[in-house]
Amino acid sequence: MKKNIEPCYYGDYLALDKILGAQKLQSTKYGEPAHEEMLFIVVHQVYELWFKQLLHELNAVIDTFNQAAVKDQQLTSVVHRLHRVIQIQKLMNDQIGIMETMTPQQFLSFRDYLVPASGFQSIQFKQLEISLGLKREYRIDFDKQSFYNRLSDDDRSLLEALEEKPSLFELVDKWLARMPLLKTEDFHFWDYYRNATDEMLNDDKETIEKNAFLSEVERRQELKDWQSTRENFDGLFNHDTYEALLNQGKFRLSHEALLSALFIKQYSEEPVFNLPFQLITALTEIDEQLTLWRYRHAMMVQRMLGTKIGTGGSSGHHYLKKTTESNRVFLDFFNMATFLLPKSSLPELPESVKRSLGFYLQ
Incomplete structure (x- = not known):
């Protein structure tokens, strides 16, 4: 095991002089310091x-999938x-409870000194969203151009360049699509699956029709909802139908990737599918934790501001609530339960x- 030559001092190693000296209260510029501003910072x-740590982990994962073989x-x-990543997300969600120890009036004691700064300007959070797969065309921003205008030239260029790189969603989609077709001379899984799902759906329809x-x-x-589900099932078995549903926003995964993911979830107990199943489950959990973070953030803002606008000029709680509903990445993994x-x-x-199954091609 390698050892250091020069001694390492705790405070120097962690750069504590910089970290602990980085809390500059805006309120001191205008009078007495607001006690709660320290907590806010x-x-x-x-x-x-x-x-920063989440990006460190995700970038390593992205580098792994950005190869011809995994x-x-x-x-x-x-x-x-x-x-x-999931454990860090859970910790971040719990941290909102600490912020909520601040009362609305305590927040108002320094809030107006922060205009026009906003969480919109957290470049790292935008990097996280984009890296996961929430690129511009998939996220809800009430005024995208206005958002980019709030950034420095360097930050705007950084995010625009990241938009052009493959996201984790795109790379996982390609990885799933590489799975060999599940059709051999003595086993046609999708023929069997279609017959089984037809029977299941017909039973569901009969249950609705006979429910007194x-x-x-x-x-x-x-029956209308049943028909919509029926159409989604039809898309599994017809590429053109699936592409039409994809264009309508009913799905985001490619047809091949969705079928592979569905097969993995159907046979998750098979050793060959164990790690891929854990991967799909982890990505589902990451999306869920991110949604919970947005929801708790929205509730906190409503608690602090009511219906006031945010310091950056957004609609505050209304905007954050909208992102909770719409800014999802791995929604197809949630909805896949429909087809199990x-x-x-x-x-x-x-x-x-x-023996024929594998997840990387040489």
């Missing part, structure tokens, strides 16, 4: 430090890093199929 600085050993490290507790209005709505069959309805994989 520290909480946001800690967020930025965690954003081997099992690499996939183990990827899953481990994504689990670390539904009013006629409720029955019509249930009970384990008892699945055929056992033949040994020949198990």
